[in-house]
Amino acid sequence: MDAEDQPWHPEPEPLGSISGGTRTVELGTVAYARSGDKGGNCNVGLWAINARSWPWLRQAMSTQELMRMAPELKExxxxxxEFPNLHAVHFVLRGLLGKGGSSNLRVDHIGKAIGEYLRAKHVQVPVDLLIE
Incomplete structure (x- = not known):
């Protein structure tokens, strides 16, 4: 079976915690996002603005943290x-859009805005990543 024929498997959740001084900022301060939809599912990719931020983003953006940031995803x-070469974490949100965009009454009925919604959420970021 070729690598492209392999089914996707979720990555293990990151372990540990953030050490050192942190500051509360919008996630968009240290990460970009892109999101979309396929039927009733939505996906969102978050990638570090720079290589220095990748270890933090990988650690900080667990499924549990995503659900803290967006409680409506808990169900x-x-x-x-993870996409280490892209410094990115990707989530598939199965069922977020119900039966799909045309049948959904949510504000973002086709999943295009979930990335910016998450970038506006506040997270604890190590201070050394905020210094240019």
Whole structure:
């Protein structure tokens, strides 16, 4: 079976905690995002603004943290993937859009805004990542 034929498997959740001084900032201060939809599912990719921020983003963006940031996701099946070469964490939010965009009454009925919604959420970021 070729690598591209392999089914996707979620990555293990990161362990540990943030050490050192932190400051509360919007996630968008240290990460970009892109999101979309496929039927009733939504996906969102978050990637570090720079390579220095990747270890923090990988550690900080667990499924549990995603659900803290967006409590409306708690009832969903969330699958987490990492893309280390892209410095990115990717989530599939299964069922967020119900039967799909055309049948959904949520504000973001086609999943395009979930990335910016998450970038506006506040997170604890190590101070050394905020210094240019």
């Amino acid at each position: 969903l099946d969330v699958v987490r993937h």
